[in-house]
Amino acid sequence: MAKNLIGKKPTVVFDFDNTLFDAMQLKFLFRAIAQANGFSDEQSRAFYSAARNEQDGIIAITLARYVDEVRRRCQVEGRNIDEIATGAVVGEIQKKGAGLLLSGARELLEFCQQKKLNYYLLSLGVRDWQLEKMRWVKIDKIFSDKNTVFTVKENGGKAEALRALFGADFTGKNTVLFNDRADESAELLLAFNDLVVFLRRDTRDERSSGEKVMANLRADYEDRIVIADGLLELLKIFKKYVS
Numbered sequence: 001m002a003k004n005l006i007g008k009k010p011t012v013v014f015d016f017d018n019t020l021f022d023a024m025q026l027k028f029l030f031r032a033i034a035q036a037n038g039f040s041d042e043q044s045r046a047f048y049s050a051a052r053n054e055q056d057g058i059i060a061i062t063l064a065r066y067v068d069e070v071r072r073r074c075q076v077e078g079r080n081i082d083e084i085a086t087g088a089v090v091g092e093i094q095k096k097g098a099g100l101l102l103s104g105a106r107e108l109l110e111f112c113q114q115k116k117l118n119y120y121l122l123s124l125g126v127r128d129w130q131l132e133k134m135r136w137v138k139i140d141k142i143f144s145d146k147n148t149v150f151t152v153k154e155n156g157g158k159a160e161a162l163r164a165l166f167g168a169d170f171t172g173k174n175t176v177l178f179n180d181r182a183d184e185s186a187e188l189l190l191a192f193n194d195l196v197v198f199l200r201r202d203t204r205d206e207r208s209s210g211e212k213v214m215a216n217l218r219a220d221y222e223d224r225i226v227i228a229d230g231l232l233e234l235l236k237i238f239k240k241y242v243s
């Protein structure tokens with residue numbers, strides 16, 4: 001485990017989607033828009049994939065963009081989108097917004113504030129859309145322009161953003177990243193030799209949470225990775241390290 005953190009006051013970087021914010025649940029809610037318009041579960045997934053990227057490697061998904069995709073698919077079938085049913089689901093999503101902060105996120109952020117750690121948000125996605133989600137879960141006062149960095153580049157965007165924050169010679173020294181994706185974490189651990197990652201494993205994310213993926217990550221980065229299924233568990237471990 002992360003011995004070099006013991007007794008330190010590390011800088012903390014939080015990934016946003018699916019680390020602090022329940023992006024997985026939001027994805028399911030998006031699909032309900034397609035389903036309310038008579039599309040199957042499979043179609044609703046395909047629409048998400050279609051709406052997710054503007055072009056290869058550039059994240060573009062927003063609620064409006066998903067609705068547009070459903071509207072377009074309705075037109076392909078020679079009908080109009082059901083504005084009332086769609087509006088009802090969109091309303092549900094907005095109402096649900098505040099509940100999309102992941103369990104333990106509030107406690108984790110409060111702990112960082114109490115300990116007066118420097119903390120940052122690393123947000124992958126369209127700026128305005130990311131800001132809207134931040135407002136939903138009321139972390140828009142905790143993260144401002146000073147400590148938030150946005151990127152839309154799916155591959156390598158986070159490494160670039162970390163260098164933009166901390167300088168081209170950043171090695172990850174005395175820095176902890178809270179993240180969810182195993183593949184992305186592996187890339188960042190490789191790019192930054194001193195970085196420590198606390199990984200929130202989400203078993204709903206089939207791409208990124210398998211036993212083998214976790215075992216490989218542990219084997220490759222024994223001293224620099226901590227893995228748990230929830231933020232509260234990660235916080236408990238984090239508290240043992242931070243002075």
Ligand SMILES: [Mg+2]
Nearest residue numbers: 015017018180
């Ligand atoms: Mg994430």
